[in-house]
Amino acid sequence: MRPLSIEGAWIHEPKVFPDQRGDFHEWFRGDAFAEITGQELRLAQANLSVSRRGALRGVHYADVPPGQAKYVKCVRGAVLDVVVDLRTGSPSYGRWESQLLDDIDHRAVFLSEGLGHGFLALTDDATVVYLCSEGYAPEREHGIHPLDPGLGIDWPQDVPILLSGKDAEAPSLAARERDGSLPSYARCRAYREGLRPAR
Template sequence: MDVVETTVPGAFVFTPRQIRDERGAFFEAFRDDQVEAATGRPFRPEQINYSVSRRNTLRGIHGVAVPPGQAKYVTCVRGALRDIVVDLRVGSPTFGAHHVTSLDAGSARCVYVPDGVGHGFLSLTDDACICYVVSTRHVPGTQIDINPLDPDLALPWEFDEPPLMSEKDATAPGVHAALAAGSLANWHDVR
């Protein structure tokens, strides 16, 4: 597996080596030992989630309060997505920085999102399906939502028309409001 750290410290892109022949392809999409070797932290899945989206659907920016925190290992299992991670860790030297990764079923590329880092995506195809392997079970009331169109973040979604968004995401606070509310993780607590 090829592993590259992104511009957001602790967030990685994993690209499996595929074995291809006339039947198709085989690859290891996830190995806990490789994730732990890259991140320096154990990653033990406690829940797996999927979302299916039509083209031009924007989901995120989402995270989980610390505690309990939640690391994610995400991949696109059908279609294509523009995936963005955003450093939301207060005190991080790259607070507010983002990294864009193209995820599609053919590449099998995966993104590791550490605790305290926000995540979102724009679906580029109809019926796009993303899989989230997460380190903690869902705990109601711990989700952190940041408006993905926050001008202070200026994320490069590159959509051609206004995206389809949930009301929750469209009305979520910007990063500075979340910072002022004290809802973001501290860099030193999640390193």
């Protein structure tokens, strides 16, 4: 794993072992994960979504504490995965970074508590699995419109966008700043400190 430009986000680029039967790779190891990120991933929920080409899911985030850290992988097809720093007071607040996740290179992205997440399906039947540190709790979940110019995410122009009703009605980043629902960088860092494994 290596860190992304947004503190609290990493990408895993596994070594893939192909042979005449197919291929094999490790997409998660708890000990290596804890050593690199400095925290353990508490698994509370595992999700799987299948999306048609153009389906755009997100940008979603959760209240911290406890937030919802995610370890995300595309197991079929391809998606453009986006991490957005929504933590007020963060040095990279408002910045986003994208990664291609697909069933060829088998990359996975980890985003810690307080970061926003979304992805755009680049193929039909794009299948994404993600491990979550906390279960879904609608009262703690929030969204920002993924096409908000205030975020300025550079989604591919050649893919027709399909949003859920909820995501289409999500407010802008500026509206979330005004309503006070964005997570605090200091609070997120303090919460993550409490997740460090005992030595």
